[in-house]
Amino acid sequence: MSKNILSMLKCGGFSVLISVILLLIASLVGTFIPLSEKMIIIVVNIISVLSIFLSGIIASVIYKSKGLLFGAVAGIIYSIFVYILGAIIYKNFGITLNTLIGFVISIVSGAFGGVTGVNLIKK
Numbered sequence: 001m002s003k004n005i006l007s008m009l010k011c012g013g014f015s016v017l018i019s020v021i022l023l024l025i026a027s028l029v030g031t032f033i034p035l036s037e038k039m040i041i042i043v044v045n046i047i048s049v050l051s052i053f054l055s056g057i058i059a060s061v062i063y064k065s066k067g068l069l070f071g072a073v074a075g076i077i078y079s080i081f082v083y084i085l086g087a088i089i090y091k092n093f094g095i096t097l098n099t100l101i102g103f104v105i106s107i108v109s110g111a112f113g114g115v116t117g118v119n120l121i122k123k
């Protein structure tokens with residue numbers, strides 16, 4: 001069981017790492033191309049969903065079954081990592097409606113990635 005937990009933590013950490021790399025690239029692009037605040041929020045959300053989706057694919061490839069479950073767990077772990085990072089960085093960090101919506105989106109993105117990963121394995 002501990003091997004499963006470690007693998008899932010690695011998937012969550014991988015998705016956070018991918019997010020950080022893509023956010024760094026986006027910030028570099030943003031220095032040359034002015035973006036509105038709304039556009040920045042959209043870019044950040046797309047990067048998060050893409051990272052979680054990839055994490056769900058990786059989780060389902062590792063376990064070779066139950067992609068929906070393991071992808072959703074990968075999304076949950078990503079959300080927990082990001083929440084902990086936010087709590088460390090920001091003093092008044094709390095749970096808001098946007099936090100809960102982000103949590104649900106993380107679960108759905110991971111689950112969708114997990115299902116996609118299982119279907120990629122079968123081909």
